[in-house]
Amino acid sequence: MKTKFSIACVMLIVLIIAACNNEPAKEETANKTNETAVISTFGGFESQAKWGEHLVMISGCNDCHTPKKMGPNGPEPDMSLMLSGHPAQMPPPPIDQKEAAKKGIAVTQDLTAWVGAWGITYAVNLTPDSTGLGAWNEEQFSKAIREGKWMGLENTRPVMPPMPWQDFKYFSDDEVKAMFAYLKSIPAVHNIVPQAVLAPPPTPPAK
Numbered sequence: 001m002k003t004k005f006s007i008a009c010v011m012l013i014v015l016i017i018a019a020c021n022n023e024p025a026k027e028e029t030a031n032k033t034n035e036t037a038v039i040s041t042f043g044g045f046e047s048q049a050k051w052g053e054h055l056v057m058i059s060g061c062n063d064c065h066t067p068k069k070m071g072p073n074g075p076e077p078d079m080s081l082m083l084s085g086h087p088a089q090m091p092p093p094p095i096d097q098k099e100a101a102k103k104g105i106a107v108t109q110d111l112t113a114w115v116g117a118w119g120i121t122y123a124v125n126l127t128p129d130s131t132g133l134g135a136w137n138e139e140q141f142s143k144a145i146r147e148g149k150w151m152g153l154e155n156t157r158p159v160m161p162p163m164p165w166q167d168f169k170y171f172s173d174d175e176v177k178a179m180f181a182y183l184k185s186i187p188a189v190h191n192i193v194p195q196a197v198l199a200p201p202p203t204p205p206a207k
Contacts, residue, residue, distance in 0.1 A: 050182075055175055062082070065083045065085055067086070067087055068111050075109065086112035093106070095108075105161070122196060125193050128184045131191055132191070138177055141180045142180075147169065
């Protein structure tokens with residue numbers, strides 16, 4: 001009896017040890033599964049904000065919304081003012097609007113103010129400051145970039161050129177949420193962008 005009891009005890013101890021050894025493996029497998037699910041959810045990136053950063057970068061948002069400075073190869077984005085829009089202290093572009101309309105469009109040296117037949121428009125502040133997107137919600141952001149609604153509000157004027165919202169309307173809900181999450185995570189820059197100067201509607205041709 002003692003021999004059988006001893007064998008049973010040994011087998012029980014072996015099973016307990018085996019179970020304990022399997023726990024880390026199970027935990028590691030579960031962690032990998034969760035990590036894969038997260039990466040799959042965020043377009044292959046480890047977080048929603050990282051995915052949003054990728055989308056903002058490839059969409060060319062810095063081209064207009066980040067002021068430029070002169071570098072060794074010409075104008076380059078001033079990342080200390082990343083996505084803060086047209087600098088408040090910069091005077092209006094010294095460009096004749098009618099002449100610009102005849103030629104198409106004109107742009108300031110830092111590429112944040114644009115002149116054309118529609119008037120003068122300034123790249124807005126996309127940082128999470130009170131002068132930028134600080135008080136915005138996801139719905140406003142979506143309406144602004146996908147529906148071309150100024151300030152993301154109903155019954156407002158359209159978002160003016162060169163903002164390519166007609167292309168951005170193809171962003172998915174998840175992509176818009178990711179971009180918004182990223183923009184809410186970047187350094188806030190206090191910068192009051194001037195209001196657009198819109199040209200009057202064109203006179204219809206005489207009949």
